Amino acid sequence: MTRRTYSGDAIEPVARSMAAIPPADVLGRLAALKTTATPALKQQWRELFGTDPPPYNRRFLESRLAYRIQELAYGGLKPETLARLEALGEQLDGGKITVRRMRGDDKPIAGTQLIREYQGVEHVVTVTRAGYEYQGQPYQSLSAIARAITGTRWNGRMFFGLRPSRNAA
Incomplete structure (x- = not known):
């Protein structure tokens, strides 16, 4: 079983056709994300990912757009790194979707x-x-x-x- 994320399988065909972002523009674009209106963030999502934005909160959109901007400017993860991460994930959850969706223990550290x-x-x-x-x-x-x-x-x-x-x- 393989993991499907917004930065992985679903976006791969778009990434090849997407024009690179000049590295000189990255910092300005990242800084602008915090003050950009949500509808404009959703439009950027459409432009950078080639899909409709997911129905998640603003913070999610900002973080994924920030990653995508940097990915288009500097390049994404190497295929070997993606394969290694995939293998590690399979080891952790055994390919079980229910386990994958569960978050680890979010209890404060012992002694707190x-x-x-x-x-x-x-x-x-x-x-x-x-x-x-x-x-x-x-x-x-x-x-x-x-x-x-x-x-x-x-x-x-x-x-x-x-x-x-x-x-x-």
Whole structure:
């Protein structure tokens, strides 16, 4: 099974026919991405990739366009590098699409202390290798700790001010 990404198989025919971007233009084009309106970013996508832009957020469009601009100016990855990355990916996920789409553990590093003030009381949670510790008790999830603190159901990552899990997307 092979991986399909926007920079790989789907774009390869377009890359050969795409005119190179002069290296002198790269920095200016990259800087302009941050201030360019989203419809204009989508138009750049059409011009640089030869396809309609995917329905992802602005940050995704900016990062992929930045890569594409540099790729067209300086060249992409060598075929040997792409083959090596493909082989490494196959080793990691065994060609299973469900495993490929899952993100690795996004828990903070063991030893990290999460501090949250709630109703005038400061609550400290320590991240452990096995989960979390709060008031000397082990917990498997931040949501369980948030419920212990508030008495109501909470998304633990939201309660402690962490970004929401990307696995939900």
